[in-house]
Amino acid sequence: MMDALLKGEQAVLGAVLLDPAQLEAMAWLTPADFYRPAHQSLFAAMRTLSTDGRPALDANGTVPLSWVTDTVTEARRHVRGLNAPYAHTLIAACPRPQNAPVYGRMVLEGSIHRKVTEHAVRLEQIARIDADQHQVESVLHHADVLAGALGDLSRRWGTEPRPVPPPESGPSALATPVGPEQTEDERFLLALLVGQPAAMGEVYGWLRPDDFAGAGHGELYRCLGALHHRGEPIDEVTALWEVQRRGLLVDGTLSREHLDGVFGGPGAGSAEWLGDRVIRSSVVRAAAGAATTIKALAEDEALAPGRLIGQALHALGPLDEVRARWRTAIGHPSSAPERADPTARSEPAARVHAALSRSAPRQSTPKSTPPAAPLAQPGTATTSLSRTSPSRRLRSTP
Template sequence: MPNPASNHRDLALDDIPADPPIRFAEQALLGAIILEPLRIKTLGPLGPEHFSLAMHGALFAAMSALTPPAPEIHTREPVWITALLDHARPHARGLTASYLHTLTDACPNPSHAPAYAQMILANRARLTIRSAAERLVQSASDPGLPNPAAHVLDRADAVTALLDDLAGLFPSHPGSLPRTVLPPPPTRDTETGTDAAGEEQLLLSTAAARPACLPEMRWLRPEDFTVPLHGVLYRCMASLAYRGDPVDAVTVLWEAQHHGLLASGTTAREVLDMLATPAGSPEHWGEQILQRALLHHAHTTGLHIHAFTDDPANTLHQLITGSRRALADLGAVRARWQHATRPAAARQPRPQPAPASRAGPPAPRPATPAGSSRASR
């Protein structure tokens, strides 16, 4: 009956979550080794740390540390079970002899032990990818990092290296991409704070006053801006610069009219006022905007990978493939960030070697003795 002294209702039997499939795979594997101890030599890189339950890990550690008995002794005497209990109980207080019998009953076929081991390894790999994705999300949303872009890219490299290692352990197979419904991207306002809109406006006004920088700032895209209005104005400036037209507040306003900006409720005076207060350098403000876009994409990538790991319908191969696709989207923004932040000397195009001159008379061909070709026959 409900407890009147508590605001929480008592848990019913239906409220207890069912054991996940990995629990039965672990029981089947341990039962296979109890029934046929020599099966432990066929399990590959499986270790105690790969099990979801501490008691299962302690029991597998005992199995790995002990020498399996000879088959003829194992069939006559319970020396294997006794040795396992004595070795594992100090690390798993709840382990009993009856639970070992439960494990043997849970094993359909001891010869399938390698398949059970692959299931356990795949589950641990899924949890490892999830932890790496969580660290990526945390670093991308931490405003207190001294160098957030470098830290986030290190986290992304760690996820990439993890996926490469797992792809080598688990052979790929043909299959579809993950069908997981991905969460929406995080709101830019909650990520960037209150300085984003002001810095974007400073970029626009400074670039309008000093437009010579625009051809060199192709690494910045309109979609990098947190305010869509600012992105449209930057696209107007970039279009004017690309065509070689003059760039100032008035020409940008005229171009914005052609982009339909004034029809959306923004007035001409608001655009002119937005472009009237230049300060600093456009490159500096552009890097700030691009860094925020990089962190936003990293945050979104981490959330997508985490969603893949939470979907039990995804095989490990689908999980690795989907995660690599998500990281590839981040890699496009990363390439632009690296281009924007590398030293100015490295941005200069390498001088091409001058083509060889064709002026002057052709070089004389060496004389061939007459009839030499015929004489050689």
């Protein structure tokens, strides 16, 4: 974790230790947004104690020292290694308690990058596991979970979750390795389409050249699709003529040996069944490619959360397109992805509240400079902390 984010987490906790009222200004921040487990436990302890009505301020509005000690005691119930000196380290790390919402925005921004990375890595792993099994349900489920998380994070950040194309210099997905079984399925399908021209009508409506991963298979399918579209006969001669007309032999996309391997195939079987296997593989590859792209985006610390979420949603677009065609292939063309619409509008008040986390608090010019707030140690001299509001000074409990 970069040093600036660590300092941001420490500053948030220190601000609340100095001024517990800052918790009300950061209702949008959760313990899970903190990177360090100790910080998660401390922030959760602060919320728990605040809900229980602590700290109890006196008539002068001062904060008792027990607020610090009780927070550490409550947090130590869930994580080891915490002690009172670390609480004073947090207090010293906060330049100005009134800037707590801005520090909280830093914590939330880091949390968004981490959560997007976690979901993308999980989707990438599932896609690679299922690459040779032709199982797409699990992959699509995790893609829906990722899309739903992007929508939730966008609303927490205070922006609309809209797909945004990345700049031309943005990250591109690496090609997913293609197994020999997938290549064989494509070769058998192409041989079948050449040997049984009528079979082209079974797959033409939903299978696209981009669904083929084998070298040159997509372009050969494009040639067969062009013949079918023009109503011309499909056989080895017409297919070879279309390949030559498109210059695919000249530029090396296809070779005569490659074509002989396809044309010499069995030419028997079910085009619909083979096409289903090809498009299932395409779904898995699209999911893996989207996950790889999103992971690269989330690892870019310079990318603002709003842009990160928008570009991540855009990266899921190709997966949604091939998913729709796969559902057409299995006979469910009208079924929509089973996930919440990430572009659904959130409540305006919630969006405005989240957006405030990204804005600096309004600074009012004080009439006089407040004195440093002392942290009274029972039986010892007071120690200077950091500047805070006169109404939120820590005092020792009698």
